[in-house]
Structure formats: structure tokens, C-alpha cells
Amino acid sequence: MLLLLLPPLLLWLLLVVPFTGPLGFWKNLGIQGPVGWPFFGNMMQFALGKKSYGEVYEGIYKEYPHLKYVGFYRLFNEPALLIRDQDLIRQILVGNHFANCSDNAVYVDPSRDTLASCNPFIACGDKWRLYRSDLVPLFTPSRLRQIVVAVNDSCQKLRLFLQNRSQFEAKELATRYTLQVVASGVFGLDSKCLESGEASARNPWLHWLLPLFQPSSWSLVETMALLHSPLLGKVLNYRYVPLSLQNWLQDLVLASSDGASLLHWLKEGKRTLPQSELTGHATTLLLEGYETSAMLLAFALYELACHEDIQDDLLRELDESGGAGLMGELRYTEAVLLETLRLHPAMQALQKRCTKSFELPAQMKDQGHCRPLEVREGTVLIIPVRAIHFDPELYPAPHQFQPQRFLAQSAQSMGCRFLGFGAGSRMCPGMRLGLLQTKAAVATLLKDQRVILADETQRKLEISPLTFLTSAKKGVWLRLVNRTGKC
Template sequence: MILFAIIAIVLFIVYVKWRHSYWTRLGIYQMQPEFFIGNARSVLTGKTSFAQTVYERYNSIKATGQQCGGIYLFLEPAVYFIDPKLIKTILQKDFQYFMSHGLYHHPKDILSMNLFNMEGDVWRNLRAKLTPTFTSGKMKMMFDTIIEKTNGLEAMVDKFASNQQPFAIKEALGRFTTDIIGSCAFGIECNSLEDPDNLFRAYGKKVFEPNLYRFWLFNLLPWWFLGNIGFKSNGRDVSEFFIKVVKETIKTRQENQIFRKDFMHLLLELKNMEINEKNPLTITDDEIAAQCFIFFLAGFETSSTNMTFALLELAQNPEIQEKLRDEINDVIERHGGKITYDAVMEMKYLDMVINETLRKFPPVTILPRICTKDYEIPGTKSTIKKGTRVHIPVWGLHRDPDYYPDPDVFDPERFNEENKLKRPDFTFLPFGEGPRMCIGLRFGMLQSRVGLISLIRNFSFSLNKKTSLPIRMSSGSVIISVKGEVWLDAKKIRDY
């Protein structure tokens, strides 16, 4: 019996070693794996942020001079592509090999069946249904709702400024974007700015709480098993809450013929279309629930995070803050003193500030893909096998001094037209690129623009000593976030 146990242990060790030599056997550089867990320790323990892990992997691979490198998540191989030309090929020209994100979804977990998670023809059909709801014309339709929510944000900051109290900008902006998305996605007034404990805010925050338990389950157990035992990727209480809200909203609007300028109305228009050969773009109640959910999460978290980092940098760079304020005032004056959609789109320096913020603090650290059929890496004899995880290291590209000299310096001029032309394509990927580029890009940018215009126009910001520097990224969070809070001091500079 002891002999059999020894043989089994030896065979297991040999098998693990063989699995962990996959990339070497393929002729691709690999980072040194730890026994069994591979290169996943930093993620599993939560001791290192995703951002730092991606940065270290990127630099390790780049130091070899190769265009890609391999890692292991337990025994599963994954590959990092770091060469911009190759990344462009993967995300655009050879997209058919890398159509999927490789993220958990199951029909019995309704909220998981959203556009971000879907694959293949199901994703393609859903994308075709939703694309018309994110045109610039549709954004104009929702513009007044976004502007309306700035009143509560200004009142909140005004209160702190009047009392000369520092305030936590990340929490304030999270409440602001929750109110916008609650109204634009669900047609519901959340009033998070007045009531920070409302259910929308509470459940939205809960989804983004670090959860290593879920990471283990997604990577160790088959998805069909998780779905069939009733597993809910966002938690049962979160799932039940959002599905109930969506279905009650659908019922109320249809019974009372309610019209609102929001995302829900656009989805209901799709739902009510007649199915025919020319226009098979109808959508089910479950699909509406899943899309409203992902729109809500992506909309409130990424935009609030982007504005938080922008204000963090503006508070430390008063000359940039003043230059931005001058542009905002000049453009608004040309538009009759009102913040209009056209005025917002005219603010070029504002876009440069936002893009530099996205460069330095991209919402996601990697773009995940799954190889959907065997792919020979251009210029090599190495073939990436179907089912292999592919990572595009956004955080590494954005902080590479070859593309962005002095990458820790906040410099919006990196994004003037002259400097943009100097950089290789696909070295700026805050929202992805190619057919799977973020569909809500326009809306997210519009939120960030309007929020910053409202604040910079009316207040001057400086960093409060309660903010810990240098800032650190929260570990275990998919969307990057500051560990702790960003505390600012505000001074009112304009009566409104």
C-alpha cells in the first residue's frame, strides 16, 4: 500500500512538472512556476494587486526581447502577448481566433448571460441587438438625465467646502454614478447622493468586493456543474434583487405605457419589435435583466473610478487643473453659458486629461481572451492551442517608458494630436479594441466628462493630508481601485 502511495505521489509530481513545461516545450519563454499553483500565488493570496502582478509579468517578458510569454494558473497555461503589432493582429485581423473573453456564464445564472461574458454566435447576435442603443444620438437622449444628477453632486461638495471639511471623493463619485446609472438603466431614482445606504448602492458595491472564493471556483470547477447546482456568480441576494427590479420595471412600463429617455426604454423597444426575416432583433426579459445589470456595474464603477483618479491627479497638479478650468469656462461661454452636449464634445483638453487618467489608471489591468481555434503565432512556428487563455497586459503597455516616457508623470499633452501619432497603435487600450471593444464607451466617457466639468467649473481641489501617498491599488478587485480613500479639500469658486 505504501509503495502504491509513493508511486502515485511520484507520478503526480512528474505530471505537474510536465504540465509546467508546456511553454518551454512550445519554444516560448515562460515565467518560473511554483509547484501546482503555477504563477497564481499573488492572485490567490490577495497580497499583490492585479495591477502590480500584470506589470511584473509584462516587464519579465519584455526583458527577454520576445513578443509573448507563458504563465500558469495552477496547471492551466496562459499566454501574455506584449508586442503592439501582434496585439493589433489578435484583436482585429485575427479576431475570429480570439472572440471570447473566457468568463463564467450559465443560462441558469441569468445575470451572467450578459454581453461581456457571452461567446461565439450568441455574443455576435446580442452585440448586434445592443449596438444601436449606444449611438451618439442615443447618448444625446440621455444627456439631460446626466446633467440633472450633477445638482446633487455639486450640493454635496459645496457642503464640505463651506464647512472646510475634507471629503472622500471615491465614495462621493460612486454615489453620483450610481444615481445616473440607476436612472438611465432602470428608470429608478436611487438618490444615493442623499441616501448612501440605498439598495442599489449597497448591492453595486457588494459585487466589486474582492472575492477569492469565486476565483477558485471559476478556475477549479466546470461551469456546467456550477450552473446546475444553482451557483450565482454575483451572489444569490444580488441576483434576486436586480432580476426583480428589472422585471417589475418592465411590467410597470408596459402596463402604464411609461416613456423615459433611458437604456431600459431602448431595450423595451427591441423587445416589442415584431420578429421577421429582416429584423430578428428582439430581446427577452432575461436578456434585458442581464444587460441592465452589466451596464449598471460597468457604468457606475469604471466612470467613478476614472473621475476619482482624474481629481487625484488634478489636485496634485494645480496648473493642469487651472488650464482645464479655463477651457471649460471658455467653451461654456461660447454656448450661451449652458452645459450642452455639443459643448461637452468640444472640450479637447478635457479629453486629454481623461485619456491620460485612463493611460495611468486603466479600468482593467488585462484584456482577457480565449483562443477559440488553433493559432500559429505570426513569424514563429509556435501554435497556441484551442482553449488557451490569452492576456493582453493593458497595465504594462500603458506604463511602458518606450511608449510613455516618465510613465508615473501625469501629462495630458501625451494625447495631443502630434504625440498620439508618434506612438505605435494598440499601446492605449483602456476600453479594449476591435469587435469586442467596450460597447458602453460613449456613455462612460460622457459621464466622466460631465462629472468633471461640473466639479472643476465650480470648485478648486487640493489633496488633503489624510490621503496616503504614494497611492496603492486594492488587491483582489477586477476593476482597479485605490486602497483606502482619496481625501480632497474643495474651495468654492463660483456661485451656481
């Protein structure tokens, strides 16, 4: 009998024990939090593709309302901290603790992902600050005024593209539009993404970029590699930017125009950039410029279709403005976009890695006998964006779409209650361009039309649990009708 039990016992020792040891880490330090499973930690529902990582973090956030932070376990039983307290979040993102955990915990191997490693969001150490300083001057008001030409031209193409279309998938349409803007604004090229027929079928921009961040059979394991495990990424030979796309982008930079484009202004910047970094920055401007704005536009149209009264207010503002003033006006339209980002943030959590140990105060809000916690180097700290945006103490009726939340104050003045663009020194440098091109598209599409759901079954939108950027599981199908209600 003992001989029969020996093989499964050895298998258990080899496979399970190495992944259970860390599960006592927080308990040994006197830190409260959920009990983890072997191997999966507290991410079982995420690993099985049943909940997004943001939903898992939201569940932990809600379970411990009395704590400033929670000790839990990520995949492979990695001890991590989920930060709940607004003051601590502020300290980590913009305050005294920022220098101790300024790196974002995403796993991109520079040897495989040469171009992605130049992204200020991905770069670590001293490099992120250097790369960000290259990009920030591109988004001044004077530079954006020059990009308005590309935005307006793309809006006209968008109107023509939608003629005689009874319905459309909002994310695909939005991606075509933002690719058109970014190709012109960044590279000085016409991507022809808003053309139909054979030209569309052969279009390399659409071939490479339309499916890049969409749910696929590999999305979940790629998200795990990106957010949880460099070892898994190595085993999979995972690349944030696929190698074939990297090669295409390198050729694209060489073919770009020297006109009034972001790439041209990069070449004229204070720092002389090696070709690899120039191509890396162009990749950042392309990928960050088209995908998150397309996502925002698609979800904003969806929310407007679901809330006719809010759409009425937005249409009234568009009519009164006469379509002008996209740079600084259309405050209600912008509030609609910000509220959309609150409900549908591009990234459902921010992950920070401690690079130098520091001390957090006692875990309990009522400190009592609790002691401060020394956060060790290498520890991942989770800022649960989705959970914060849905916290009823921060946003009354948090699941309701209420753009008026952003009329009384700007997104920046809301501090770390709103993290649609991040916060502090590592917040999105292209925020203004993203809002500009999205606002212009909304104004164009709804100039003399309304947006409605293509099918009432779309009213309850399912979010994919597989992708690291927020994505609709089955698309967002909409229709445009004229103001009298006819197609």
C-alpha cells in the same frame, strides 16, 4: 525508515506531481519564458495577495523585452501566452487572428449567473456578437443627447449633496453619482443615491451596488474563480452577480418606466427580446455603466488633486467653455480622463481564449533558427494592458500624468497602445456614455472649486491586489475648496 517516508512520499505524489507535469510544456516546444512553481505557476505573488494579476503580468512583460510573446504558467500550472508585440496584439484584437480567439477567458456559469451571461464581454461563441448588436444602437449621438437630461439632473443633485461636506471618499461619491445617472438613464427611475440621512441608509441601490466590486475578504478567491478556474467557481458556487441581486434586478426591470430610457429603447429594438435577455441587458447597462465610470471619476479627481498645474489648465478650459458643450467639447478635460484610464485601467489585462488553432510567428524578434508556434485550441492569450500602458517605448515617462498625450490624437487612433476601453469588435460599447457622464461630473464639481487631497499621506495611492477591477486599497479621500483656497 522506509515505512516512515512512505506517507509523505505518497502525499507528495498525490498533491504535487499532478501540478508539475505541465511546467515543462513550453520548454518542450522550445518557447522561452519563466520557470513556474508547482500549483501556482508564475502567479505566486498574485495567489498570496501581494501583487495584482496586472502587476504579475507586467513583471513578465518587462523581463523579456526581446520576445514577441512569452510562454508562462497561470494558476494551477495552466500554460498560457503573454503577448508583447504590438503587431501581434493588433492581429489578435482587431486583425486576422481575432476570429481564432474572439472569446474572452472569464469563467461565468450561465446556469448560476443567468443575467451576467448576457453581458457581451462575458458571452462566448456566437452570443457575444448578438448581445452586443442589441446594445450598440443605444449609444448613438442622438440617443446620448436624450440621456443628457438625466446627466444634468444628476449633476445638480451632486452639487447639493456635497454642500457642507469638509471631505469625501471619491469612489463612494462617484458611485452615488453614476448610480443616479444610470438609474435614470437606463431604467427611468430616481435612485435617490444623492440623498443623505435615513433615506441613504435604507437605499436598496446603495445596499446592493455600493460594495459590489470593492475589496473584501472574498475578493481574491473570487477573482481567481472568475479569471482562472471554473472548477473553483463551482466549488465556491461563485456568482458574478449574487443571487439576491439578480432577484432584485428582475423586480427592478419590471418596475422601470417606459419613458426616454435605454431599457425602453431596448424593448423597441430590431430584435424581440425574451424577458431573461432584457433583464440581462439591463444588468449589463447598470453594472458596466456605473462601476467603471465611478472608478474613472475617482481616479481623475485624485490625479487632479496631485497635479495642480494640470488642474489649472482644466479649470481654464471649464471657465472658457461656460459649462456648455459636454457632448463634443472640453477636449482637455477628456484628455485628462483618457490619461487617467491609461494609468488606472479598469481591467489590468485582457484574456483571450483560442477557439480555433492558429499560428504565431517565431518568438524572437530576430527570428534566427526559431520556428513559428501553433497556438492550440483552449490556450489563454494575455494582453497585458497595464504593462502596455506603462511601456516607456510606447509612452515616454510612462508613470507621469501627462494629459497632453491625448490632445494630438484620439484614443482610437492610438491603436493597441491604449486599451482603456479594449479594442476592436469587443471594445466597450458604452464608451461615449462613460466619458459623457464623467466629464459632466468633473465640470460640475470644479465649476467654482478646486479638488485637493484630504491628507498628504494619500499622495501615494495603494492599489488593491485582490480585485479584478482596479480599486484603491484604502479609498481616495479628497476635499473641495473654493478658488480662493478656502473651504
